Amino acid sequence: MTGRARGARRDRPVTGVGDNQGVTSPQTTTRDTAGGFRSGFACFIGRPNVGKSTLMNALVGTKVAITSSRPQTTRRAIRGIVHRPDAQLIVVDTPGLHKPRTLLGERLDSLVRSTLTEVDAIGFCVPADEKVGPGDRFIARELEGLKGTPVVAIVTKTDAADRREVAEQLMRVEQLGDFADIVPVSAVDGFQVGLVGDLLISHLPEGMPLYPEGDLTDEPEHVLVAELIREAALEGVRDELPHSIAVVVDEMQPREGRDDLVEVYAHLFVERPSQKAIVIGAKGSRLREVGTAARRQIEALLGVKIYLDLRISVAKDWQRDPKQLRRLGFDG
Numbered sequence: 001m002t003g004r005a006r007g008a009r010r011d012r013p014v015t016g017v018g019d020n021q022g023v024t025s026p027q028t029t030t031r032d033t034a035g036g037f038r039s040g041f042a043c044f045i046g047r048p049n050v051g052k053s054t055l056m057n058a059l060v061g062t063k064v065a066i067t068s069s070r071p072q073t074t075r076r077a078i079r080g081i082v083h084r085p086d087a088q089l090i091v092v093d094t095p096g097l098h099k100p101r102t103l104l105g106e107r108l109d110s111l112v113r114s115t116l117t118e119v120d121a122i123g124f125c126v127p128a129d130e131k132v133g134p135g136d137r138f139i140a141r142e143l144e145g146l147k148g149t150p151v152v153a154i155v156t157k158t159d160a161a162d163r164r165e166v167a168e169q170l171m172r173v174e175q176l177g178d179f180a181d182i183v184p185v186s187a188v189d190g191f192q193v194g195l196v197g198d199l200l201i202s203h204l205p206e207g208m209p210l211y212p213e214g215d216l217t218d219e220p221e222h223v224l225v226a227e228l229i230r231e232a233a234l235e236g237v238r239d240e241l242p243h244s245i246a247v248v249v250d251e252m253q254p255r256e257g258r259d260d261l262v263e264v265y266a267h268l269f270v271e272r273p274s275q276k277a278i279v280i281g282a283k284g285s286r287l288r289e290v291g292t293a294a295r296r297q298i299e300a301l302l303g304v305k306i307y308l309d310l311r312i313s314v315a316k317d318w319q320r321d322p323k324q325l326r327r328l329g330f331d332g
């Protein structure tokens with residue numbers, strides 16, 4: 001570890017500032033909630049890799065959750081905030097539900113279950129381009145046990161299937177349970193993303209906005225930054241390695257005398273020395289690429305120039321070790 005004080009991290013919520021996707025800038029909310037303003041929580045649930053995080057990002061309008069083609073990219077319940085003139089929807093993106101094989105897996109599993117009991121509506125995601133399988137049926141059964149919470153079934157990735165396949169998938173999904181609505185969507189080409197928001201909002205209770213206008217997530221900046229580094233590190237690695245990567249930001253602060261440059265000191269952890277060699281690459285080339293890609297993403301998120309100091313360490317078998325899990329932020 002660098003020995004730097006963790007308290008130095010800037011822990012303010014991330015707002016529309018710095019992203020370049022036309023999201024409004026932050027301001028204190030002064031909304032009048034008369035006239036049926038709705039606010040509340042919804043979560044996306046589904047097997048790993050079905051497009052939950054991508055859909056959440058599309059709804060929020062900016063990247064608040066990292067995504068990758070590797071299953072189990074999401075490890076935290078990340079909240080994205082959707083602002084509408086008549087509603088505020090907080091979307092909780094959960095890790096994909098699957099049979100846990102490690103202590104980390106068990107922690108993720110119980111995180112999903114507790115999230116399910118706390119939300120006002122659930123979006124159950126099944127991809128259009130894969131067969132409905134035992135994993136989907138397992139989740140559908142779990143949802144049946146949650147009497148009272150409306151479930152919107154969402155057939156994701158419609159751009160990756162033809163119209164007939166999408167229609168057939170909608171019918172198969174309908175048979176999985178008793179859903180409030182069933183809706184096809186593509187987060188990649190934007191098809192019906194707004195409608196998914198409308199349907200989830202229709203199940204929220206009336207109430208005041210829960211977050212200031214302009215806030216896009218309640219994740220602290222240092223967590224989002226660590227996630228962007230992890231996303232960059234996942235690019236191009238295979239087999240078990242994605243599961244073994246964890247990232248912690250040790251320190252994050254403006255460089256002295258500069259308000260346009262933020263220094264980020266981060267550690268990337270792997271489980272074994274052999275994995276360390278893979279991530280570093282020949283003469284450090286891979287680690288440099290990861291650093292450059294992550295820096296660009298962090299700059300886009302925060303809207304300032306970033307100096308990134310990225311170190312790599314081995315935390316032996318951290319996925320199975322309660323002490324290490326705590327240190328990496330996965331509290332039991």
Ligand SMILES: Nc1nc2c(ncn2[C@@H]2O[C@H](COP(=O)(O)OP(=O)(O)OP(=O)(O)O)[C@@H](O)[C@H]2O)c(=O)[nH]1
Nearest residue numbers: 049050051052053054067071072073074096187188
């Ligand atoms: N074609 C297509 N691909 C998509 C769409 N949405 C997501 N994907 C891809 O599917 C893969 C998984 O997406 P994620 O959003 O990370 O999936 P997830 O369900 O959050 O995954 P976990 O975090 O592992 O549970 C990525 O490669 C995405 O680019 C979509 O609408 N169309």
